[in-house]
Amino acid sequence: MRDRPNVPIKPAVRRTTLAVDVVVLSPRADALAVLLVRAPVGAREKWTLPWDAPQPGEGLEDAAARIASAALGTAPAYFEQVGTLSDGRRHPGEADVSVGIAALSPASADAPMEEAEWFPLAGLPALAPRHRTVVDRAAAVVRQRVDQSPLAFRLLPPTFTLSDLQAVYELLLGRRLHKASFRRALQASYLVEPTDEWHSEGRGRPAQLFRYAPRKRRGARRGVRFDLFTE
Amino acid sequence: MRDRPNVPIKPAVRRTTLAVDVVVLSPRADALAVLLVRAPVGAREKWTLPWDAPQPGEGLEDAAARIASAALGTAPAYFEQVGTLSDGRRHPGEADVSVGIAALSPASADAPMEEAEWFPLAGLPALAPRHRTVVDRAAAVVRQRVDQSPLAFRLLPPTFTLSDLQAVYELLLGRRLHKASFRRALQASYLVEPTDEWHSEGRGRPAQLFRYAPRKRRGARRGVRFDLFTE
DNA sequence: TGACATTGGTGACGAATTGTTACTAATTCG
DNA sequence: CGAATTAGTAACAATTCGTCACCAATGTCA
Numbered sequence: 001m002r003d004r005p006n007v008p009i010k011p012a013v014r015r016t017t018l019a020v021d022v023v024v025l026s027p028r029a030d031a032l033a034v035l036l037v038r039a040p041v042g043a044r045e046k047w048t049l050p051w052d053a054p055q056p057g058e059g060l061e062d063a064a065a066r067i068a069s070a071a072l073g074t075a076p077a078y079f080e081q082v083g084t085l086s087d088g089r090r091h092p093g094e095a096d097v098s099v100g101i102a103a104l105s106p107a108s109a110d111a112p113m114e115e116a117e118w119f120p121l122a123g124l125p126a127l128a129p130r131h132r133t134v135v136d137r138a139a140a141v142v143r144q145r146v147d148q149s150p151l152a153f154r155l156l157p158p159t160f161t162l163s164d165l166q167a168v169y170e171l172l173l174g175r176r177l178h179k180a181s182f183r184r185a186l187q188a189s190y191l192v193e194p195t196d197e198w199h200s201e202g203r204g205r206p207a208q209l210f211r212y213a214p215r216k217r218r219g220a221r222r223g224v225r226f227d228l229f230t231e
Numbered sequence: 232m233r234d235r236p237n238v239p240i241k242p243a244v245r246r247t248t249l250a251v252d253v254v255v256l257s258p259r260a261d262a263l264a265v266l267l268v269r270a271p272v273g274a275r276e277k278w279t280l281p282w283d284a285p286q287p288g289e290g291l292e293d294a295a296a297r298i299a300s301a302a303l304g305t306a307p308a309y310f311e312q313v314g315t316l317s318d319g320r321r322h323p324g325e326a327d328v329s330v331g332i333a334a335l336s337p338a339s340a341d342a343p344m345e346e347a348e349w350f351p352l353a354g355l356p357a358l359a360p361r362h363r364t365v366v367d368r369a370a371a372v373v374r375q376r377v378d379q380s381p382l383a384f385r386l387l388p389p390t391f392t393l394s395d396l397q398a399v400y401e402l403l404l405g406r407r408l409h410k411a412s413f414r415r416a417l418q419a420s421y422l423v424e425p426t427d428e429w430h431s432e433g434r435g436r437p438a439q440l441f442r443y444a445p446r447k448r449r450g451a452r453r454g455v456r457f458d459l460f461t462e
Numbered sequence: 463t464g465a466c467a468t469t470g471g472t473g474a475c476g477a478a479t480t481g482t483t484a485c486t487a488a489t490t491c492g
Numbered sequence: 493c494g495a496a497t498t499a500g501t502a503a504c505a506a507t508t509c510g511t512c513a514c515c516a517a518t519g520t521c522a
Contacts, residue, residue: 014284053245204469435498
């Protein structure tokens, strides 16, 4: 590391090409799935993430909603930025800068449009390197934030059984959870409320349906947790 | 909500102007402080965040390091994106899109350069609306991630006392922590190791110095926590 | 009709973690 | 020396968590 000349920068904007790349996630067949669209003929890969440039005056999340809707047929319920990339990796539209956005869609959402298809996260086809990175970041962000943010509820229809909810958590966390503990913790969290409806799915006792209805929490904050330092 | 025509988007990149806005954070005088630089004469506000456009081929975090170094005189230890903004709010350089990046700098770092100054988070001068938003997001992200990521250690010199560390956590969390609980939790986390050195600061018993040295954790993962849903 | 398989739901108990009190240790100040 | 101040910890109480065991409500099938 050598000395840096002690002159202030004269800041100035610079023109670049920008794309919004959307990772639509949904639980399909007991796995987290990503929505991909067929790439134009002649592209290096057969599939890409849904992407486009934001229109003038259009916010990034608004652009993501438009882009996802075009592939899914309906707008996802939730969007979250997962990072902006500007490195050497190739983008299918040669954008200099990509804004990666994760979108969550309930399992019950309609089938995707003609040129789009769900792929399980573990079995994706080849993607442009930039898109591959965006997918990995989206998965990591969603998995990491699942207990800070009501992400899991955005992957379920408006009413759901507690077993459904637990299954989504297990999908996101990648491990089994204990039924009684899960329910006790959920109870204490005041995040859901029961409805009058019951869901009967063939065998077994019918399950009560719940809806996401977070209430004010008792203010008792806990000490620090040095947990979860996964890196 | 009306019907959307069922035609696929033809994605294309679009040229925009891009800026990287850096929020350098450091504990100063028992408060989290932000580094601001004097704006050019004639600007609407007297101060701005350090910002610039990334150079061609320069990664966003690399750009943030360069921009922060120019204002601080030395490179911060840690960078984290806090979101990319593209809304109507005014940017001092009229950039369409801003990438907000939080940079953490230890309390011991040298005094800033001539045109730069530390301001406590709670008492910032007027900033361009876009910069105001970036600062708020940076503060929120840092506060929210403090127990998932070793952020607190980046706000301290390489060796520090446990009281110093606790003070940083209290600064970030905005509440007092209990000494014995804090130390017990830290012990169990295997994140720090003692050094041979001791720090004497005038009155009171000297404190042992520790360094950040995370070790592999025992794999026992816990159940879900529905905690921290602050929204 | 009546076992039994299957899924939903909960009480209760011991283990582990966390909050708190109260103490000891090492230093400076006067 | 004793008071003040900061560091560090043992130990106990309160709470939370993991688990087991069980009951409930439904479909299946002999």
